[in-house]
Amino acid sequence: MTDESRPRRTQEQRRAATVGKLVDATIAAISEVGYQRTTVQEICGRAGLSAGAMFRQFGTRLDLIVRTASDIMERQLDGYRLTMEHLGAQDNPLDTALRFLRQAQQSTLTHALREIYLAARSDADLRARIAPIAETYYADIVAALDDTRVLNAFPPEKREPLFFMLLYLFSGEAVVRGVYPRPDFDATLLTLLEDILAVYAAHTEVQTRP
Incomplete structure (x- = not known):
């Protein structure tokens, strides 16, 4: 399927995908490096997202x-x-x-x-x-x-x-x-x-x- 024929995801689908990446990255980080070292930078680095992308989904x-x-x-x-x-x-x-x-x-x-x-x-x-x-x-x-x-x-x-x-x-x-x-x-x-x-x-x- 080409990019042109592939259905575009809705905004809600894109948001759910971003949230899913952040949650999965948070789980992995906490289990590996502990709660205190699971910083915003650690989470976003694992999720492959910017801090701005995270704060668009979560206020804190x-x-x-x-x-x-x-x-x-x-x-x-x-x-x-x-x-x-x-x-x-x-x-x-x-x-x-x-x-x-x-x-x-x-x-x-x-x-x-x-x-x-x-x-x-x-x-x-x-x-x-x-x-x-x-x-x-x-x-x-x-x-x-x-x-x-x-x-x-x-x-x-x-x-x-x-x-x-x-x-x-x-x-x-x-x-x-x-x-x-x-x-x-x-x-x-x-x-x-x-x-x-x-x-x-x-x-x-x-x-x-x-």
Whole structure:
């Protein structure tokens, strides 16, 4: 197709493409060089755009960071939902869910989001902007998880805390293994965790049995 015959993109399509480049560049920069070193110059250099092009889409660096956090959460949520849709066809749905949650915490996307979370601890403006997005994000994940019934062996009031316990565990693992990797523990830790959950499920079943 020649340049003359190729359909011209609309202004909205061009804007979406520019925003996409900026968000992808921000994710890559934060995951590789950290939040503080992800400057406007760093982002634009990776995106192949000028600072002026960035500021035509985002009023401030903070606006871009917030949009990036939101996009990361949307992409991660899509991954969670896709995995959960297929849990019913798995021989061991809980094992599949645990493996996905663990892998998700080790991804480039989550690493970038974790860096943003860490920055938000000491940046009140950033924290105020992303907290409502995060609240909706986790509520949607829990709702999708409830639909799978994968945690139905546990009392209803324990299921959401169980999810967050597993999230915190795998998130912490992802941080530590960046400095001290122990791949020889990977299978053992997962088996141990599933055994612990099985014992707890049996314990709660006994407690609630009439």
